[in-house]
Amino acid sequence: MKILPRMLAALAAIVLASNAWAQAPQKVKIHHYPGALLSVVAYIGVDQGIFRKHGLDPELVGIATGPDALAGLLSSGVDVMLNSGDNMMRALEKGSPDMKIVVGNSRQMPFSVVARNDVPIAPGGFAPAMKSLVGKRLGVLQRGSSTEMIFRSLFIAAGANPDQATWVGVGGVGTAMAPLQNGAIDAYFAFEPFQTITINQSKIGKMVVDLRKGEVSSGFADFPYNFYIARGADIKARPDLMRRLVAAFTEAHAFLQSPANLDASVASAAKYIKMDPALLRKMIADNVPTFGAAVPDAAIDKWIAFAHGTLGVKKEFKPADLLAKGLVPQ
Amino acid sequence: METTRERTGATGSSDALAGAGMMIEALGVGHDYRAPGLAPTPALIDTDLRVREGEFVALVGPSGCGKTTLLNAIAGLVMPSRGRITLAAAPVTGIRADVGYMFARDGLMPWRSAIDNVAFGLELRGVAATERRERARKYLALVGLEGFAEHRRGELSQGMRQRVALARTLATEPAVILMDEPFAALDAQTKVIIQDEFLKIWEQFRRTVVFVTHDIVEAVTLADRVIVFSGRPGRIIGEFPVDIPRPRTASGAHDAAFEHLRTEIWTCLRQGMGAP
Amino acid sequence: MKRSNLIVLAWQAAIAVVVLGAWEAAIRLGYLNPFWASSPSRIAGALLEIVREPLFLSHVTTTLYELLAGFFIGAGLGVATGFVLAECPLIERVVAPYFTALNSLPRVALAPLFILWLGIGPWSKIVIAATLVVFIIIGNTLAAARNVDADMLTVARLLGARRGQLFLKVVLPAAAPVVFAGLRLGVIYAMLGTVVGEMIAANRGLGYMLSFYAGSFQVSQLMATLVLLVALSTALSGATSWLERRLTGGRRRAAASPKTNPPEGAKP
Numbered sequence: 001m002k003i004l005p006r007m008l009a010a011l012a013a014i015v016l017a018s019n020a021w022a023q024a025p026q027k028v029k030i031h032h033y034p035g036a037l038l039s040v041v042a043y044i045g046v047d048q049g050i051f052r053k054h055g056l057d058p059e060l061v062g063i064a065t066g067p068d069a070l071a072g073l074l075s076s077g078v079d080v081m082l083n084s085g086d087n088m089m090r091a092l093e094k095g096s097p098d099m100k101i102v103v104g105n106s107r108q109m110p111f112s113v114v115a116r117n118d119v120p121i122a123p124g125g126f127a128p129a130m131k132s133l134v135g136k137r138l139g140v141l142q143r144g145s146s147t148e149m150i151f152r153s154l155f156i157a158a159g160a161n162p163d164q165a166t167w168v169g170v171g172g173v174g175t176a177m178a179p180l181q182n183g184a185i186d187a188y189f190a191f192e193p194f195q196t197i198t199i200n201q202s203k204i205g206k207m208v209v210d211l212r213k214g215e216v217s218s219g220f221a222d223f224p225y226n227f228y229i230a231r232g233a234d235i236k237a238r239p240d241l242m243r244r245l246v247a248a249f250t251e252a253h254a255f256l257q258s259p260a261n262l263d264a265s266v267a268s269a270a271k272y273i274k275m276d277p278a279l280l281r282k283m284i285a286d287n288v289p290t291f292g293a294a295v296p297d298a299a300i301d302k303w304i305a306f307a308h309g310t311l312g313v314k315k316e317f318k319p320a321d322l323l324a325k326g327l328v329p330q
Numbered sequence: 331m332e333t334t335r336e337r338t339g340a341t342g343s344s345d346a347l348a349g350a351g352m353m354i355e356a357l358g359v360g361h362d363y364r365a366p367g368l369a370p371t372p373a374l375i376d377t378d379l380r381v382r383e384g385e386f387v388a389l390v391g392p393s394g395c396g397k398t399t400l401l402n403a404i405a406g407l408v409m410p411s412r413g414r415i416t417l418a419a420a421p422v423t424g425i426r427a428d429v430g431y432m433f434a435r436d437g438l439m440p441w442r443s444a445i446d447n448v449a450f451g452l453e454l455r456g457v458a459a460t461e462r463r464e465r466a467r468k469y470l471a472l473v474g475l476e477g478f479a480e481h482r483r484g485e486l487s488q489g490m491r492q493r494v495a496l497a498r499t500l501a502t503e504p505a506v507i508l509m510d511e512p513f514a515a516l517d518a519q520t521k522v523i524i525q526d527e528f529l530k531i532w533e534q535f536r537r538t539v540v541f542v543t544h545d546i547v548e549a550v551t552l553a554d555r556v557i558v559f560s561g562r563p564g565r566i567i568g569e570f571p572v573d574i575p576r577p578r579t580a581s582g583a584h585d586a587a588f589e590h591l592r593t594e595i596w597t598c599l600r601q602g603m604g605a606p
Numbered sequence: 607m608k609r610s611n612l613i614v615l616a617w618q619a620a621i622a623v624v625v626l627g628a629w630e631a632a633i634r635l636g637y638l639n640p641f642w643a644s645s646p647s648r649i650a651g652a653l654l655e656i657v658r659e660p661l662f663l664s665h666v667t668t669t670l671y672e673l674l675a676g677f678f679i680g681a682g683l684g685v686a687t688g689f690v691l692a693e694c695p696l697i698e699r700v701v702a703p704y705f706t707a708l709n710s711l712p713r714v715a716l717a718p719l720f721i722l723w724l725g726i727g728p729w730s731k732i733v734i735a736a737t738l739v740v741f742i743i744i745g746n747t748l749a750a751a752r753n754v755d756a757d758m759l760t761v762a763r764l765l766g767a768r769r770g771q772l773f774l775k776v777v778l779p780a781a782a783p784v785v786f787a788g789l790r791l792g793v794i795y796a797m798l799g800t801v802v803g804e805m806i807a808a809n810r811g812l813g814y815m816l817s818f819y820a821g822s823f824q825v826s827q828l829m830a831t832l833v834l835l836v837a838l839s840t841a842l843s844g845a846t847s848w849l850e851r852r853l854t855g856g857r858r859r860a861a862a863s864p865k866t867n868p869p870e871g872a873k874p
Contacts, residue, residue: 095641096825097775136725137809144821163661166809168726169817184726184807427766437761441779441854451765454775495761502765551676 019151026241031069031081032272034062035173037192037227037283038110039082041291045252047268054248056241064172065142071101073231080230080245083237084146085303087312088229088322093315098232100324102242102294103249109225111150113208115187116180126216129208130158137183139170146311148164151189153310156207157216158165173197180205196283201276212290215240223302235324246327254294262288268315294329352416353506353538354381354404359413361399370411373561377565379414379557386532386539388549390595392557392603397542398510399564404540405431405508418505427455430504434514436491438483444494445479446539451502472531489520497530502546505548506538513548525551525580533577546595550588551580556595560602568598644782644826652826656815660756668810669800670838671727676735679787684740688747688785691774698748709741715801725808735799739792746788750781776858779854786850793842801835 028051032039042060045051051058061078063069066087073081074097082105092099113129115121119136122128134155134232140148148169152162168185170176173194179185181204188194188205198205214222228249235242255261266281273280297319304322307313323330356379359603362370374396381387389397404415406424415422417429437512449457449466457465470476473493483491492512499507513528514523529552532539543549549556550572558568570591584592626802632638640648645790647742691698717734724730755779762776804813812831819828 065821067823070823091641091823094825095639095821097639097641143814143817144819144824148821166726167818168807168809169821170807182722184722219632240742349633407764425764429764431764433757433760435757437755437757439758439776439779439781450762450775452767454762454767454771498761498765 004178006142019084025052026244027057027059028080028241028245029059029078030063031063031072031078031305032060033069033082033172033274034064035193037269037273037287038106039272040265040284041105041249041252041256042082043272044255044265044268045248047271048252048255048264049246050255051253054244054251055330056244064175065169066145066147067142068135070096073229076231079234079241080228083229085224085300085322086149086307086313087146088227089304089307089313089315089317092321095311099229099293100232100235100327101300101322102230102235102324102327103225103228103253104224104293105227105291105330107290107292110191110210110221110290111147111213112190112210113151113187114180114190114195114198114205115152115208116183117204117206121206126154126209127158130154131160133187133208134160134164136186137166137168137184138180139168139176141169141172141189143169145169147189149311151322154216157310169178177202177204181286185222192287192304193273193280194284196279197275201279221307223299224292225303227295230324235327242324242327246329250293250329253291256288256291295323296330297323336553350588352380353383353385354379354415354417354540356380356400356404356415357399359403359415361396361403361408361412361588363444374410375563375565377564377566381538381540383538386541386552386554388541388543388553388556390543390546390549390556390599391564392561392599393544394562394564395559395602396562397559401508401510401540401542404506405429405535406433409414427502428505430499430502430507431510432499432507432512433510434512436483436495438491438494440483443480443482444475444486447483447494448497449503451605455502466497466501466601469501470494472500473497474527487526489516492516493527496531500531500535504537506540509539509541510570511543512541515542521548522580522595528552529578529580546592546599547584549593550574550591551578556591558595558598562602567602568595570595570598609666609866617690617706619807642827644829646693648826649829652671652824652830656827656830661810665812666720666834668728668808669812672731672803672811672843673735673793673796673800673838675728676732676800677739677793679732680736680739680796681743681792683736684743684788684792685747685785687740688744689751689773689777690783691744692751693769694779705741705744710743712792713737713741714799715800717799721803721807726809731800731803731808731811734803735796738795738799742795743788743792746791747781747785750784750788751777751839753784754780769867782854784851786846786854789850790843790846792844794839797839798843 008208017249025306030046030051032042042058044057046060061072063072063078063081066083068077069081069083070091072078073083074091088099088101092154103105113133115133119132121132138151140151142148148167153163155162168179170185171186173191176185176188176190176194179196180188180198181202187208190198195207195210199207228245229247232241256265262281262285266277268282269278270277275283300319300322303315304319308316356377359374359377360381361374363373364370373394377396377400379387379400384467388493389400391397397412399408404411404417404428405446406422407427412565417426428473438444442450445463445466446453448469449462452462452465467476467479470479472495475493475497478486478490486494492515513524516524530554541549541552547557553572556570556572558565558570559565560567572591574588574591590591627777629638630646633640638645644652691701713734717730718738720734721730724733758776758780761774762772767775800811801813801816804811805817808814812835814827815831819825821830
C-alpha cells in the first residue's frame, strides 16, 4: 500500500513539472557587446538552448558601450546588462534608479592597451610604455566611460598626465579597428577579440600593457570587473524571472568551464564573434579561466576600494548596495 | 472708326522721312504678345506716331490696348515685333540716356534719402557727389520738397514720393519724358494738386512728353494732343488737338470747350471699345 | 516706449524665476530625480567648477575658433555663390537639382566622414560647420537677391544702370536685411556643426567636454556646458545683429511702410 502514495507523488511531480514546461517561456532582453568575447556566456546560453530550458525566451540586444548600455537598462530597453562595476557605481552615486548585480561575468580586468605597430613604445616595463603614449590619440569605448577612466588611471599610475593625450570615443571591436589602422587613433583600450585580431590575425597592432597578466600591479587585475546587472525594481517585481535568469547564466558559465564542451562553446561563439576559426578557438581556450558566475563580498570589496581610490568614485559603497543578495551566486 | 477730326499727317508708309522738328517718330509699329505655349496675339497693330519737339502728347485707351507697349518701345525697354522708332534722329535700339521714364509706382530705394534717390541717375553717369547733390537739391526744390532732402521713403506720403520720383526723372535733364500713368495711384485731391504743379514745371522747360493715361480729363488738362486707341488689338482710332491756351490749371472749373472735347474723346473711346 | 520695454523685461524675468524655481523646488521636494536633469543650483555650482578647470579656456577658444572659421568660410562662400546664382539664371538652373539634393542630405551625418578625411583636429569641425552654413546662406541669399523690388530695378535700368551698377547699388543693399537674417541663422548652424564634430572626435572643445560628461553621467556638468553653449550662441547672434546695424543702420532708418502723418505743412 505504500506504493500508491509514492506513485501519486511521482504522478503529481510529473504533472507539475510538465506544467512548468508547458508554461509559455518568459521574454527577457539580454544586453551584449556586439562581437565581444565578454558576452560569450550569453552567446552560449542562447545558442545551446540553456535560457529556453529555464523557461526563458531570450532576445539579445547589442549596445556597444557601457554608458549607453546603462541607459538601455534604465530605460527598460534591456532587462539585464553586462557592465563594469565603476560605470554602475558612478550612476548610482549620481542618483540613478536602483540597480543590482545578479550574476558575475569577468573575474578580472579584461583589458590591454594595444598600439598600432608604427607607434614608438619605449621598452622597460609599464611606466616607460605609458609615457610613450603621452601626446598621442587614444581610443576608448566611449568618452567618460569606465574604459577611459581606467586608461587615465594608468597614466597617473605611471607618473604621466592624461590630459596631455587626446581621447576619442571609437566604440567597440566592430568600430575601433579602422580608426587604429588609418591613424585616427594611435592606441586603443582593448578587450577580446580586439587584441587577438589586431595582434595575431591582421597584425596591425602590438601589445603595450596587458592588464590581464597583472602587468601594472596586483591591484589592477585581481577582482571581478564586470557583471550582469538588473533594475532593482524589476528584481522585486519579477523574482521568478530573475531566479530563472541567474540559474540559466550559472549553467552557461558551468558549460563554458567544462573542457569537454570547448568545441560546442567555440561553435556557439563563432556565430557572434567573427574572426579566424583557429584563433577563435585558442582565444576562448586561453580565456576560459577569466569567467565566473560567483561574486563574493570580498571580491566586490576590492572593486569598491579601487573605484573609490583610483577611479574617482566618491561614494563608499558596501557590497549589499551593489549585490542582489540571495540571488547572486556567492 | 474715323472721327470727324482727321488723322493728321500719318500715311502709314514705312519709309516716310523724319520730318523737321520731329522728336519721336514711330512708324508701322506693331507688337505681339507671346504667352508661353500659345500662339502670339497682337497687342498693337500698325501704329504711326509723330511727336514734335516740345510737344505734350497724351495716349488714352482701354486696358490692354497697347499704349503702354508703344511707350515701352519708344523707351527702348521692348523691341517691337514690327516697325521702327526713331528718337532725336537716332533709331531706338535700347534704353537711352536722353529719355526719362516715370510710372505709377515710385521705385524709391528705401535705404537712401530723398536727395540721394533724386541724384541716382546722375550718380550712375559718374557725376561727382557734390555736384550731383546740388543738382538734386534744385530739382527737389522744383517739386516743392526742399525741406525733405534727408527724409527716407517711409517718412514721405504717397504724393511726396511721386514728386521725388518726378524730380529724379527730371534730374538727368532728358530730352524726352515718357510717363505711364504716373499719377494713377494718387487720391483724387492729391492728383489734381500734382497735375497743377507738373503743369507749372513743364511749362518752364517744355520738354517733349508722351503721357499714357486712362483719365480723359487728365489727358485734356495736360496735353497738346490726345491720341485715342481702340481695344485689343490696339490701333490709333482718333487724334484730337487740344486748343486750350496755356498756362493751364488742373484745379479750375472746366469751360464748354473743355467739356466738348472731353465728350468727343469719350465717344471715340467707347466706339473703339466696341460698345454699341 | 520705455515703459513697455520695462513691462516686457519684467515678464521675461518672471517666467525665468517661475520655471527655475519650480524646477529647483521639484528636485528639493523629491518629485524629480536630479540624476536625469540636475537642478538649477547644482548646475550653477557645476558652472563654477568647470570654468576653473585648467583646460577650460583651451576648450572654449578651440570651439570658438572652429565655429568662427567655419562660419566665415561658409558665409563668405554662401553669400558670393548666392549672388552669382541670382545674377546668372542659366547657371542656377543647371546647378539647382544638385543643390537641392545636397541640401536635403543631413549633412551632420557626414560628420564622421569629414573626421575620417580631415582627422580629429580643428579642420574637420571647421569643414563640418562650413558645409552646414554654406547651403543655408546660398539659399537665403539667392532668395533675397531674387526678391529685390522689381520697380527699383526697372527705375535703375531706365536711368541707365549697367549690370555691375545694378548689382552694387540696388541688389546688394536691397538684399542686405534678408542676407543678415540668414547670417544670424548661419551662426547657430556653425555652432551645431562644430559641437557635433567635437562630440564625435576631437582633442579639445566644448563638444569634447559634453561627450565626456555624458559618458560619465555627470549631468550637472553636462547641463552647465550646455548653458555655456547657449550663452555663446546668443552672444554671437547678437554680434551679427549689431554688425548689421553698423553696416546699414546709418543709411536706413524707416521701414518701407509709410507713416500715417507726414510732416506738418507738407504738400501731399
